[in-house]
Amino acid sequence: MFENLSEKLDKAFKVLKGQGSISEINVAQTMKEIRKALLSADVDFKTAKSFTSRVQKKALGEKVLSAIDPGQLLIKIMKDELAELMGSEQSEISLEGTPSVILIAGLQGSGKTTFSGKLAFHLKNNKNKRPLLVACDVYRPAAIDQIEVLAEQVGVDVFQDRENKNPVLIAENAIKHAKTNGHNVVIIDTAGRLAVDEAMMSEIAAVKKAVNPQEILFIVDSMTGQDAVNTAKAFNDKLNFDGVVLTKLDGDTRGGAALTIRSVVDKPIKFIGTSEKMDGLDIFYPDRMASRILGMGDVISLVERAQQQFDEEEARQVQKKIAKNQFGFDDFLKQIQQVKKMGNMKDLMGMIPGMGKAMKGVDVEDDAFKGIEAMIHSMTKQERENPKLLNGSRKKRIAVGSGTSVVEVNQLIKQFSQMGKMMKMMQGGGAKQMMQMMKSQGGIAGPK
Amino acid sequence: MGIFGFFSKDKKDKLDKGLEKTKENVFNKISRAVAGKTTIDELALDDIEEALITSDIGVETSLKIIGKLEGRVLREKYINTSELNNFLKEEISLLMKDSYDEIPVINGPYVIMVVGVNGVGKTTTIGKLAHQFKQQGKKVVLGAADTFRAAAVDQLVIWADRAGVEIVKQHMGSDPASVCFDTLQSAKASGAEVVIIDTAGRLHNKINLMNELTKIKNVMAKVIPDAPHDVMLVLDASTGQNAIEQATQFTKATKVNSLALTKLDGTAKGGVVIGISDQFQIPVRYIGVGEGVDDLQVFNKNEFIDSLFN
Ligand SMILES: Nc1nc2c(ncn2[C@@H]2O[C@H](COP(=O)(O)OP(=O)(O)OP(=O)(O)O)[C@@H](O)[C@H]2O)c(=O)[nH]1
Ligand SMILES: [Mg+2]
Numbered sequence: 001m002f003e004n005l006s007e008k009l010d011k012a013f014k015v016l017k018g019q020g021s022i023s024e025i026n027v028a029q030t031m032k033e034i035r036k037a038l039l040s041a042d043v044d045f046k047t048a049k050s051f052t053s054r055v056q057k058k059a060l061g062e063k064v065l066s067a068i069d070p071g072q073l074l075i076k077i078m079k080d081e082l083a084e085l086m087g088s089e090q091s092e093i094s095l096e097g098t099p100s101v102i103l104i105a106g107l108q109g110s111g112k113t114t115f116s117g118k119l120a121f122h123l124k125n126n127k128n129k130r131p132l133l134v135a136c137d138v139y140r141p142a143a144i145d146q147i148e149v150l151a152e153q154v155g156v157d158v159f160q161d162r163e164n165k166n167p168v169l170i171a172e173n174a175i176k177h178a179k180t181n182g183h184n185v186v187i188i189d190t191a192g193r194l195a196v197d198e199a200m201m202s203e204i205a206a207v208k209k210a211v212n213p214q215e216i217l218f219i220v221d222s223m224t225g226q227d228a229v230n231t232a233k234a235f236n237d238k239l240n241f242d243g244v245v246l247t248k249l250d251g252d253t254r255g256g257a258a259l260t261i262r263s264v265v266d267k268p269i270k271f272i273g274t275s276e277k278m279d280g281l282d283i284f285y286p287d288r289m290a291s292r293i294l295g296m297g298d299v300i301s302l303v304e305r306a307q308q309q310f311d312e313e314e315a316r317q318v319q320k321k322i323a324k325n326q327f328g329f330d331d332f333l334k335q336i337q338q339v340k341k342m343g344n345m346k347d348l349m350g351m352i353p354g355m356g357k358a359m360k361g362v363d364v365e366d367d368a369f370k371g372i373e374a375m376i377h378s379m380t381k382q383e384r385e386n387p388k389l390l391n392g393s394r395k396k397r398i399a400v401g402s403g404t405s406v407v408e409v410n411q412l413i414k415q416f417s418q419m420g421k422m423m424k425m426m427q428g429g430g431a432k433q434m435m436q437m438m439k440s441q442g443g444i445a446g447p448k
Numbered sequence: 449m450g451i452f453g454f455f456s457k458d459k460k461d462k463l464d465k466g467l468e469k470t471k472e473n474v475f476n477k478i479s480r481a482v483a484g485k486t487t488i489d490e491l492a493l494d495d496i497e498e499a500l501i502t503s504d505i506g507v508e509t510s511l512k513i514i515g516k517l518e519g520r521v522l523r524e525k526y527i528n529t530s531e532l533n534n535f536l537k538e539e540i541s542l543l544m545k546d547s548y549d550e551i552p553v554i555n556g557p558y559v560i561m562v563v564g565v566n567g568v569g570k571t572t573t574i575g576k577l578a579h580q581f582k583q584q585g586k587k588v589v590l591g592a593a594d595t596f597r598a599a600a601v602d603q604l605v606i607w608a609d610r611a612g613v614e615i616v617k618q619h620m621g622s623d624p625a626s627v628c629f630d631t632l633q634s635a636k637a638s639g640a641e642v643v644i645i646d647t648a649g650r651l652h653n654k655i656n657l658m659n660e661l662t663k664i665k666n667v668m669a670k671v672i673p674d675a676p677h678d679v680m681l682v683l684d685a686s687t688g689q690n691a692i693e694q695a696t697q698f699t700k701a702t703k704v705n706s707l708a709l710t711k712l713d714g715t716a717k718g719g720v721v722i723g724i725s726d727q728f729q730i731p732v733r734y735i736g737v738g739e740g741v742d743d744l745q746v747f748n749k750n751e752f753i754d755s756l757f758n
Contacts, residue, residue, distance in 0.1 A: 036507050042688035045501045108711060108739070109567025109684060113598075139739070141575075141606035145599035153598075194714040221567065225504040225688020227716035248566060251651040253690040276566070276597075 041254030086286035106219035108192030111247035117150030132183035137191035195234030228257035243270035329384035374402035503719030559675035564682035566649030569710035575607030576744035591631030592617035593624040632671035652697035685718030710736035
């Protein structure tokens with residue numbers, strides 16, 4: 001449905017290049033494509049408009065038209081602009097005060113309670129705190145039960161009062177409770193509310209007034225569309241929140257709401273949610289988000305992570321073997337282990353330019369390799385070194401031994417031989433080209 | 449005017465106050481821009497585009513609508529402003545199905561399976577639906593097949609109480625397919641007319657979870673051959689273009705028969721359903737307009753389209 005921005009740009013630049021004289025009109029056309037891409041990523045209408053016109057101005061100022069590679073220069077300008085909008089540095093939450101009070105706010109279903117649990121878990125494990133979770137959603141059925149279950153899962157205390165329907169009083173009592181019981185952080189989970197619900201907005205303002213939070217976090221679903229602008233503004237007007245949390249980023253949304261919110265309220269995004277589990281919390285990387293919105297893949301992170309994890313010596317060995325046609329299943333196994341060390345497959349694939357789209361709707365499980373590993377482990381040493389030995393009866397034995405099927409074994413062998421071919425190809429100069437490509441893109445992916 | 453005929457005056461006032469006051473009615477703007485012209489000029493197009501995009505209708509569908517509009521203006525030469533308004537509404541209307549059929553009376557329980565991503569309002573919608581069916585005098589059974597999210601079963605139990613209907617449940621963490629099996633058997637035995645199954649929220653790009661859904665669906669057919677009769681995908685009105693991907697993936701995993709659009713009591717317009725309705729030929733059946741047990745409405749196409757431009 002949505003074309004990848006890079007593809008769109010490619011198309012637009014073909015137009016640019018194909019024409020004898022490049023004019024401002026061509027740039028304007030390109031800008032139109034960029035604007036469409038931003039809108040398809042759910043960036044707010046006005047934000048998209050002002051963003052593209054700023055980029056256009058800069059592009060003409062920097063003489064994109066006379067540059068050798070106008071496309072690359074334009075992408076660079078755009079990424080810089082995006083990164084600037086996203087905020088260039090990460091910001092932490094403030095944990096001053098005894099106890100420090102964190103107030104959680106947002107629309108219904110945005111993920112407040114789950115985030116509260118994750119934050120408690122994070123502060124307990126990584127910051128050595130004693131958090132207290134407070135159940136101030138007195139409306140949604142079983143909201144208190146939900147936070148109790150999560151509190152138990154992460155091993156922190158919860159303050160609740162099922163008899164009390166007044167969130168202000170509950171919050172006040174919770175702070176007293178925290179003080180007498182040695183909790184140094186209080187996380188107040190509140191009911192979801194619509195920005196247009198005046199009674200509910202006044203209620204949360206009253207909670208704020210009563211407990212004077214150190215930190216107010218606004219929780220937003222990353223799949224939010226054009227409404228992000230209204231909602232973020234309204235919550236900010238009422239609460240003047242300190243930071244934003246983007247949830248459900250393990251989905252495949254482009255997350256343009258992040259850009260919208262940054263540009264309308266100018267508050268930092270402090271955390272992102274990346275799974276339903278309690279450890280699914282991460283800090284926010286502005287440049288990664290910029291890439292995600294543009295759909296260009298986060299090359300820098302990929303290269304960084306690859307560099308950290310890959311054993312160079314091992315890599316050299318493999319290269320040699322490939323060159324000599326000695327690459328066997330044992331080496332394949334090692335490669336898989338390397339890749340696994342690098343982290344979640346899907347994350348990784350998403351970082352490769354062009355893969356973003358190919359991987360859409362696909363969730364590669366980390367145990368995707370389990371079957372493959374089992375099959376290789378079921379091979380004899382000779383078979384691993386010399387895959388050509390694998391005849392019908394050997395395949396059958398391997399299938400039985402690994403709890404897979406002959407079809408799967410065949411698939412593995414096919415994959416393996418394809419991989420061998422690909423690697424040979426890459427050695428023949430292709431790899432160099434690929435590295436160069438990554439470097440040049442990497443160079444523009446980072447914040448200035 | 450009349451954003452959704454069903455809003456009480458009170459609610460509507462609240463709504464208007466919440467919206468930016470400066471936001472001029474789109475049709476007024478469009479009208480000014482086209483007055484006395486035979487083509488739609490840039491300015492008017494910009495306004496139309498803004499109206500469509502800010503309603504989350506999306507680039508593709510907006511272009512489609514605008515293209516048709518332009519064609520029509522070209523063919524019919526001179527049009528006045530109110531005609532243009534009507535054209536626009538008509539073109540959008542053509543993309544959507546008219547929604548509602550009463551649920552058919554069949555031999556045995558009519559099974560509705562409710563699916564969607566996390567937090568869109570599945571459980572709440574089920575509570576409201578159960579209430580509606582009960583009010584129509586139907587015997588309803590709920591199946592608590594979200595055994596994953598913390599306190600999900602407790603939540604549905606409370607809704608079952610509110611609506612005064614039966615619920616079949618197992619403990620947290622049990623196999624959702626097995627809950628469905630039990631629910632359908634019990635519904636069959638007790639002569640229930642409607643079964644509504646709550647499922648855990650899941651992001652549509654998680655293959656394992658989507659496969660689980662397919663499995664749940666297939667297990668139901670073992671108890672009642674045609675079940676589920678209606679797979680209802682719940683979409684949150686505040687969701688943007690990702691809803692299209694949601695529809696795509698849920699349709700793949702379990703053929704989706706109907707849509708419910710929730711949280712329309714907020715400022716979000718939910719325009720993305722237009723493209724979805726068109727592309728997948730699925731009707732929007734219900735809309736959620738609040739958190740109360742009565743806040744569920746049968747979808748009305750014309751009211752919905754009117755509301756987009758308010
Ligand atoms: N304002 C408003 N809130 C709604 C509507 N429908 C649901 N909600 C609220 O949205 C929140 C999430 O609703 P749930 O019914 O728990 O959503 P769900 O899809 O079952 O969520 P999970 O099971 O966690 O995936 C709750 O706070 C509901 O009260 C609606 O039409 N309007
Ligand atoms: Mg639910």
